[in-house]
Amino acid sequence: MGSVVVLIGPPGAGKTTVGRILADRLGVPFRDTDADVEAVAGKPVSDIFIEDGEARFRELEAEAVRQALATHDGVLSLGGGAILHEPTQRLLEDHRVVYLEVGLDQAVKRVGLATARPLLVLNPRSQLRKLMEERRPIYERLADITVKTDGRDPEDVASEIAAAL
Template structure:
């Protein structure tokens, strides 16, 4: 059975895609993002899935995408910010090398942009983002073997810290 070398989790704006792509390049492996897998499966952007089909449908697609990626992907895997909410996903992450990319609200807001197409941030984005981050924090912290702070840091520094934190087998 193949398994990802590292799984990145964290809220919107934590840098999962940016750091994931750079880390994958450093490790010489492929990068995969479950949000992209969900969009491919639905043949439309996540925002449209929420509008057309609802959050419940999106979460079902997301659980399937995460399950498949954890079973098939051998590189660096980034999960959507809310993917960790599903108990099924939490169970599947056991035994994986999970890194939580921690970000403060102000940096997350700068990175996400308040006019973005993120469906859960449509009304009062700053307040919604704060609430999402607070709700998910205990889950991120519980699932992660390693936490890396990303506020005010260059991606290269973050990648170096994540790489250094990986068990020998993942490097």
């Protein structure tokens, strides 16, 4: 089995929005591992971070990603930090991975600075910049395809990915 395509990228890259459109175009199911984590935990990601800590969230996330990569046969969207887990990186080697690249200004506009994103609580713009810089080399290394999303409509991004597949 295995996913048709796995979408990775930082918060605000459009993984969920583009993923839903792409899945519809390809006639396959869409799955978001953050939603899987929330279903298992019975609460939103932001509450998991606050109440249980980032380490617990990352444990739940790693298991959700492992299960999804093994069983989902459609478009799979990973949380922005899922790629930090080395076993996840190894699992992704067997899948077609698309990195949705987004610039800081676009990510800030899309994420909003007043959202419930737990890693962006203090000085959100600075935190987002740091997070993006730290993760970019991993995203780039894991990606089979990189698609720039700045200033583009999600439909256009999905079309580019579908054509590349």
